[in-house]
Amino acid sequence: MLQIDLWKRVLIWLICAAGILLALPNAFYTRVEQANDARAALEVGQDSPELRARAAQWPEWLPSGLVNLGLDLRGGAHLLAEVRVADVFEARMESFWPEVRDALRPERAVIGTIRLLPSEKPDELRVRIGNPDGMDRAIQVVRGLARPVQSLTAAGANDIDVRAEGDTLVITLTEAEKQAVTDRTVRQALEIIRRRIDEVGTREPTIQRQGTDRILIQVPGIGSAAELKEIIGTTARLTFNPVVSRTTNPNVRAGAGQKVLPAMDEEGVYYVIQAAPVVTGEDLVDAQPSFDQNGRPAVTFRFDTSGARRFGDYTRDNIGSPFAIVLDDEVISAPVIQSHIPGGSGIITGRFTIEESTNLAVLLRAGALPAGLNFLEERTIGPELGQDSIEAGKIATVVAFVAVLVFMVLSYGLFGIFANVSLALNIALIFGLLSLIGATLTLPGIAGIVLTVGMAVDANVLIYERIREELRTAKGPARAIELGYEKALSAILDANITTLITAVILFAMGSGPVRGFAITLGLGIVTSVFTAIYVTRLLIVMWFDRRRPKTIEV
CATH class of the missing domain: 3.30.1360.200 (Gyrase A; domain 2)
Structure with missing residues (x-):
């Protein structure tokens, strides 16, 4: 028989209510954002009547999580920086010279005088030996200073290579060591840039490694690329x-x-x-x-x-x-x-000045950038452009939403209305989940939501068409509805699982806006399957229990 246990009904409605409650702050975005910022300021010791008034704009007992707006929606700064790892190689060899000098001094009777020569390569140290006949001994001593490369991919390799060129001892970093140093330097630069930006209090920055020695930095809500460079550009x-x-x-x-x-x-x-x-x-x-x-x-x-x-x-x-x-x-x-x-x-x-001493203390606490940065690309996206993107995204979503609502009502009548109710709940659940995980919404993310609106009714269409087929075999309405859900389930799961796999691959392989699209698409698939299989079915069951129709028309 067509029935759903009471505990399942309660659980379905509780999930829907939780989704609506979590999505609610996004309907009052500016008010909630100001309240959250004011509460954060109060927590760190700042206090004023204005801050308390802003904090009171949104009740504390209500959820206050928001969907963070990405760079293309909020405006902000975009930088692509190249880490000057050659500076690190040079500093490494400079600091290595005293160690080489102290190791060779006891051997002067064999190797003669030692003198540091200038080198054109940053990863090279050149030392002139007074007695070329003692070169073998000098090489042996300096090789004794070699250390294993601190990298899992270069196990067993040493950090320096030592050779002779006439009366000159040449010490260079090995390729394995240079790769390990580059990797450590870029990772350290990533972490320090993240700390410095976090000190400023920006919301949801994107800081990612690109290639071997480049870093992509996108910070929504900041005034200009020049301002962002001032924050992170100081070594x-x-x-x-x-x-x-x-x-x-x-x-x-x-x-x-x-x-x-x-x-x-x-x-x-x-x-x-x-x-x-x-x-x-x-x-x-x-x-x-x-x-x-x-x-x-x-x-x-x-x-x-x-x-x-x-x-x-x-x-x-x-x-x-x-x-x-x-x-x-x-x-x-x-x-x-x-x-x-x-x-x-x-x-x-x-x-x-007081401001300069405060900024210097912040920079020193966050840590020194291990190397300088060359800014290869910089862009500033104004808030006006971001607002235009939001408006365009709203229009696209509303048009898609209305078109789907009209189509479902015209095609399936009352059952189409049930599908539309579940579609509205689906959108609320998506925003509720985005708010819960603190995700960042970008313009491609809005495209993912628009695509989800179209896909969300696909499961309902499969179910309703299957119910129509069962009704043609002269089965009763209750049995037709039950078989419609049972036989359409495999097709619904197959279609959505394959799309979910695509979203997972996009998230794993992509970055920035691509990940935003993958997140909204993936969450939309999960919520659309839930609303189609459980919410729509619950609405139909509740209607059927109350009306007990002898025949139904889908």
């Missing part, structure tokens, strides 16, 4: 280097293992420093805006255990010597070490 690479000399000559030549950097706050002043830092910003565990003893804005910092030990040892052994604090290849300050600093904490002073 904020902090190092502490020994000072060799101070000069006003911009053409001064640096020796091997040294470099010349300008002073940030003193125009025309340059410092010659050792290229290999004692400690770097990677050793920092905290950085906070503060004030120095004269009441000027500054930044206090604290090192981890390893950094604190190296920092303390150096200050102990070099009392009376200047020490350069370098940020992005500019010397912020070069104080003279007055005493041993064992605690691993200090203060960065300079001609900062």
Whole structure:
């Protein structure tokens, strides 16, 4: 007989009610968004009557999850950045030189003098040996400094390759090490960019790796690509280097293992420093805006255990010597070490404003970008264009929705009305699920919803046509309806499972808007099958139990 257990009826209506409740905030998008932002501000300690008034715009006992609008709907900034991994190779070889020098010094009796030569390649270190007859010994010593590549794909490989060219010892990074360094660098840059953007409080940014050394960054709701570049473009690479000399000559030549950097706050002043830092910003565990003893804005910092030990040892052994604090290849300050600093904490002073000291602290806390970025592509999408896209998407959805409603009523009469009710619930369930998982809706995502509207009635059409066939065999209406659902089920599942597989592949292989389309299409398939098989059937059963018709016309 045509019947559905009471517990199943209750469960179906509870699912529908939950979907409507979760989708409800999207009908009051601006109000709910303002309330959510105000509550977030109140949670971090900000308090004002205006914030409390905004937070009260939406009841706390109601769901407040929203479907986030993507870049093409909300407007925002789009950047495609290339990570300069060659900078990392160069820094790696610069920091390796002191280790090579210290390893070769005890062998001077065999190899003679050692001298660092300039190299045109960033991944290469060239060292001249005074006694070419001792080259084999020099190669043996330097090869002893090799370490295994930290990568699962290069197990057993070493990080450096050592060879001789006449009286010159040439040390290069192996291909396996360069691949591992590139992968680590891009992953680290991804994470740091994500942290910096999260500090600004933007909603649902898209930050994805593209190719070997490129990163795609899309941030909805931000003013311009220039503003986004200001947030993420600063390398904020902090190092502490020994000072060799101070000069006003911009053409001064640096020796091997040294470099010349300008002073940030003193125009025309340059410092010659050792290229290999004692400690770097990677050793920092905290950085906070503060004030120095004269009441000027500054930044206090604290090192981890390893950094604190190296920092303390150096200050102990070099009392009376200047020490350069370098940020992005500019010397912020070069104080003279007055005493041993064992605690691993200090203060960065300079001609900062309060805003600059706060921003510097944020950048240092988020971490230094491991390398600079080249911005290959940048676009700014205005909110007006995003609003036009939303309006166009609304029109397309409404037209598709109305056309389907009219078609179903004209084709199937009362049963078409049941299908239309389930279709409306289907849309509510889609938005409810999108809000629940915090998905981002893009223009292709709207296309996925429009496509779902058309596909949602496909299952009902299959069921109704099957019921018509069963009615022609002179079966009773109850039996015809029951057989219609039973025999159409396999065709419905086959059609929707194959489409769902396509959506899963699109989500796995695609990125950005393609994933948005795949998410809405996949969720739409699940909800349309649910509403067609359960909701429409429940509506028909409830009508049939009440009317008990002798004949039905589909």
